[in-house]
Amino acid sequence: QQQVKQSPQSLIVQKGGISIINCAYENTAFDYFPWYQQFPGKGPALLIAIRPDVSEKKEGRFTISFNKSAKQFSLHIMDSQPGDSATYFCAASIGTSGSRLTFGEGTQLTVNP
């Protein structure tokens, strides 16, 4: 019940295209859903996060869409750029940052020039 399922495992997109990564969860107690971005040789870094009281959050080219009834959330990267090539992890937790983050399996995104 603590799992977060992420898809696809890998994604190749042309420059300027839209990248979409999906996650699904089971535990309805989750109330914080961040996305982390990880470049090779680096630790993950928070990209954008959402709470279930809103259905969408946008920051620049990055948008989280959240569907509470379906227990799904997704990351959309508009106008994808080669510099966006990285591994993306969705995650979920209950409560504050003091709660453990349960991570998805990760999606390796490649944006071709």
Next chain:
Amino acid sequence: DAGVIQSPRHEVTEMGQEVTLRCKPISGHDYLFWYRQTMMRGLELLIYFNNNVPIDDSGMPEDRFSAKMPNASFSTLKIQPSEPRDSAVYFCASSLNRGPYEQYFGPGTRLTVT
């Protein structure tokens, strides 16, 4: 701010040896997390601390692994004895006990056990 600091960045050791990984969290952060990342299992939470006290160590794979946080600015993750299957990248992360609820990750320690 220097961010989360981990040492060493790379460690190569032989099976059976003791390995100690070190972490200095961001000053003022209340929580410290240890993660392990492998291709097979992804990012796994091993243990986390709140105000230097271990809260949840259910992710620690076995008794060969131990973690301590003797003070607010230092934590260690020890593996004794090490095994080849322990080869992974180990991350330390820290966070505040209030918004914006972000965990800040260190650069990781790449451990190779031969």
